[in-house]
Amino acid sequence: MITLEKRPQPSQVWSMASPLVAVLLTMIAGAGLFAALGQDPIEALAKIFWEPLFGEFSFFYRPQLLIKGAPLVLIAIGLSLGFRAGIWNIGAEGQYIIGALSGAAVALALYPSEARWLVFPLMVIAGAFGGFAWAMIPGILRVKFKTNEILVSLMLVYVAEQLLASMALGAMRNPDGQGFPGSRNMAQMDAATSWINQSAGMHWGVVAAFIAVIFAYVLLARHVLGFQIKLAGQAPRAAAFSGTNPARLILFCLGTSGALAGMAGMFEISGPSGIVSIDFNVGYGFTAIIVAFLGRLHPVGILLAAGLMALTYIGGDVAQSSLGLPGAAIQVFQGMLLFFLLAVDVLTNYRFRFGTKGVA
Amino acid sequence: MLRRTLLASAAAVAGLSGLAMADGHEPVKVGFVYVGPIGDGGWTYEHHQGLLAVQEEFGDAVETVFVESVPEGPDAERVMTQMALEGADLIFTTSFGYMDPTINVAAQFPDVRFEHATGYKQADNVSVYSARFYEGRAVQGHIAGQMTESNIVGYIASFPIPEVIRGINAAYIHAKEVNPDVEFKIIWAYTWFDPAKEAEAANTLIEQGADIILQHTDSTAPQAAAEAANEAGATVYTFGQASDMIEFAPAPRVSSIIDNWAPYYIERTQAVIDGSWESVSTWDGMDTGMVEIGEITDAVPADVKASAEAMIAAITAGEYHPFTGPINKQDGSVWLAEGETAADYGDNGLAGLNFYVEGLTAEVPQ
Numbered sequence: 001m002i003t004l005e006k007r008p009q010p011s012q013v014w015s016m017a018s019p020l021v022a023v024l025l026t027m028i029a030g031a032g033l034f035a036a037l038g039q040d041p042i043e044a045l046a047k048i049f050w051e052p053l054f055g056e057f058s059f060f061y062r063p064q065l066l067i068k069g070a071p072l073v074l075i076a077i078g079l080s081l082g083f084r085a086g087i088w089n090i091g092a093e094g095q096y097i098i099g100a101l102s103g104a105a106v107a108l109a110l111y112p113s114e115a116r117w118l119v120f121p122l123m124v125i126a127g128a129f130g131g132f133a134w135a136m137i138p139g140i141l142r143v144k145f146k147t148n149e150i151l152v153s154l155m156l157v158y159v160a161e162q163l164l165a166s167m168a169l170g171a172m173r174n175p176d177g178q179g180f181p182g183s184r185n186m187a188q189m190d191a192a193t194s195w196i197n198q199s200a201g202m203h204w205g206v207v208a209a210f211i212a213v214i215f216a217y218v219l220l221a222r223h224v225l226g227f228q229i230k231l232a233g234q235a236p237r238a239a240a241f242s243g244t245n246p247a248r249l250i251l252f253c254l255g256t257s258g259a260l261a262g263m264a265g266m267f268e269i270s271g272p273s274g275i276v277s278i279d280f281n282v283g284y285g286f287t288a289i290i291v292a293f294l295g296r297l298h299p300v301g302i303l304l305a306a307g308l309m310a311l312t313y314i315g316g317d318v319a320q321s322s323l324g325l326p327g328a329a330i331q332v333f334q335g336m337l338l339f340f341l342l343a344v345d346v347l348t349n350y351r352f353r354f355g356t357k358g359v360a
Numbered sequence: 361m362l363r364r365t366l367l368a369s370a371a372a373v374a375g376l377s378g379l380a381m382a383d384g385h386e387p388v389k390v391g392f393v394y395v396g397p398i399g400d401g402g403w404t405y406e407h408h409q410g411l412l413a414v415q416e417e418f419g420d421a422v423e424t425v426f427v428e429s430v431p432e433g434p435d436a437e438r439v440m441t442q443m444a445l446e447g448a449d450l451i452f453t454t455s456f457g458y459m460d461p462t463i464n465v466a467a468q469f470p471d472v473r474f475e476h477a478t479g480y481k482q483a484d485n486v487s488v489y490s491a492r493f494y495e496g497r498a499v500q501g502h503i504a505g506q507m508t509e510s511n512i513v514g515y516i517a518s519f520p521i522p523e524v525i526r527g528i529n530a531a532y533i534h535a536k537e538v539n540p541d542v543e544f545k546i547i548w549a550y551t552w553f554d555p556a557k558e559a560e561a562a563n564t565l566i567e568q569g570a571d572i573i574l575q576h577t578d579s580t581a582p583q584a585a586a587e588a589a590n591e592a593g594a595t596v597y598t599f600g601q602a603s604d605m606i607e608f609a610p611a612p613r614v615s616s617i618i619d620n621w622a623p624y625y626i627e628r629t630q631a632v633i634d635g636s637w638e639s640v641s642t643w644d645g646m647d648t649g650m651v652e653i654g655e656i657t658d659a660v661p662a663d664v665k666a667s668a669e670a671m672i673a674a675i676t677a678g679e680y681h682p683f684t685g686p687i688n689k690q691d692g693s694v695w696l697a698e699g700e701t702a703a704d705y706g707d708n709g710l711a712g713l714n715f716y717v718e719g720l721t722a723e724v725p726q
Contacts, residue, residue, distance in 0.1 A: 170725075
């Protein structure tokens with residue numbers, strides 16, 4: 001008989017190993033899925049994981065990894081701080097939208113100014129502030145009225161989506177757009193674009209993502225606030241005794257993740273996306289939750305996890321067009337990653353016992 | 361530097377495929393980018409039927425590829441680039457939101473031909489094509505106006521773009537013509553395909569008293585919602601959108617607008633094979649068969665069916681234009697004078713239509 005037994009201490013080894021095991025299991029189950037769909041499983045996996053990195057057109061796909069991965073890293077880094085402290089910001093998608101709208105508002109209001117030294121920094125500040133302010137709503141409600149930040153932040157995503165639609169159709173609509181929804185293209189404005197080198201996939205969001213990784217690493221490893229965040233998550237009572245102010249911690253974690261998500265949105269809308277359109281957001285804020293956990297809430301882990309997620313998106317599209325795999329199969333494949341991660345994570349806190357422990 | 365590499369390789373790929381085409385050995389590669397899943401039962405389903413028709417028509421001479429559920433934005437641009445890199449000769453991008461991505465990618469691949477559905481930006485290697493769905497909407501309005509008992513017609517709209525607004529106007533004008541008391545309730549779903557949202561919108565409209573549901577979204581969810589309401593004792597009628605949705609006939613689905621892209625896709629593929637492809641702007645309707653009206657079921661009274669069929673015949677023959685004056689704008693100002701028909705382009709033209717006609721009480725979302 002096999003029983004699960006709680007470990008006295010969470011296993012360090014399994015904490016590190018479980019993402020790798022999960023990826024491996026996903027590949028095996030995915031291979032089975034693709035085989036069931038009548039594809040050569042090895043070829044399908046090669047299309048997803050190998051082709052974008054080392055295939056014939058990797059010169060195109062590699063920069064795309066940066067474009068797809070940067071917002072995931074930025075958002076997931078912010079989320080990981082809160083998640084470590086037991087503060088659950090599920091509404092990064094909304095903060096991402098509001099940040100994008102705030103940044104776009106600056107760019108469009110100052111158009112056709114050519115003063116990049118003024119416009120772009122202002123956009124960054126506005127984007128960060130927009131996301132920050134949107135995250136402060138669940139933050140302040142939680143601190144003042146003990147509302148549940150999971151629900152409030154999630155619901156605010158839908159509010160943000162409506163606001164986005166309203167902006168794309170109204171205030172931010174391109175006056176030269178013949179009545180069609182959507183704003184002017186900010187990626188084409190020299191003063192406002194976040195692109196550094198488009199064909200290399202470099203925009204300021206990529207730079208910011210790397211800075212955020214370093215910043216978060218230092219914060220968690222060296223700063224007293226990082227210590228408090230980790231303590232609050234692992235031992236809330238001990239955190240309280242050691243002088244942690246829980247309200248301040250909640251506001252810091254939500255505010256930081258909001259600001260980072262807002263910046264991610266701002267860099268996206270002034271670069272890869274370019275225009276304020278009704279369906280500007282494509283779910284980075286939600287995918288980043290998976291990325292944060294897949295990366296063990298560790299800055300470097302998140303960097304790797306975001307790269308992996310970006311790879312499955314890009315490789316998934318490659319597999320669709322070159323092998324005719326259905327889009328849903330790719331989504332199932334991505335979903336399995338989280339499923340296996342959660343399943344394998346059980347082993348971090350529990351271990352298997354073989355044999356009977358006594359008479360039942 | 362990298363940009364140059366990209367362009368050079370693109371040129372090399374295009375050159376290779378050009379050579380191969382001349383050889384007659386390598387098949388012409390046709391790519392399709394879809395906004396929804398091919399199983400949506402509506403818009404994307406019909407485009408995919410077009411792909412299948414192309415494949416069947418040309419057999420081994422053509423290779424078709426597609427990617428489904430591609431979001432309208434940077435992802436679309438990546439998918440198109442990927443198709444072009446992998447040697448596609450002709451790429452159909454089948455949603456309005458693919459307009460800018462199509463133009464951007466086309467600029468990088470001058471030797472690949474692109475065809476963008478429902479947009480208005482053309483280039484040397486980008487054609488635009490669309491169908492006059494509003495002709496079908498007129499027929500729907502004509503039937504709906506006479507079928508409604510509550511005089512409330514529910515309308516599930518997607519995005520406030522001219523194509524959708526044209527449809528609302530056409531349906532309303534022709535419903536009003538046969539039923540002066542008719543009223544339209546419009547819900548904007550802000551999505552092309554989201555069965556949950558579409559069902560919710562349908563239920564909301566039914567709760568508000570609508571007994572006809574028109575939809576400009578792509579799934580069959582509103583049909584299913586109406587069917588469920590009917591099983592619970594209501595009488596709600598619907599019309600298939602983009603695809604026949606015949607599985608919901610004879611009621612709630614009493615008729616449908618069918619987008620028939622196959623002839624166009626075959627013609628354009630043939631043009632690439634012949635080397636005669638040119639950038640064109642196509643906007644066809646019932647006359648060429650790009651817009652078809654699905655079978656009007658027996659749930660519709662015989663006289664209504666007969667007059668609807670007369671209208672279909674008149675539109676098909678070019679004798680009747682669904683936007684024929686006198687028609688006022690919502691604010692009461694004159695849009696079309698007595699006997700005047702709407703122009704396709706220009707100020708107040710159909711292509712950029714962004715206002716409601718007189719009588720509609722809602723406002724176009726701003």
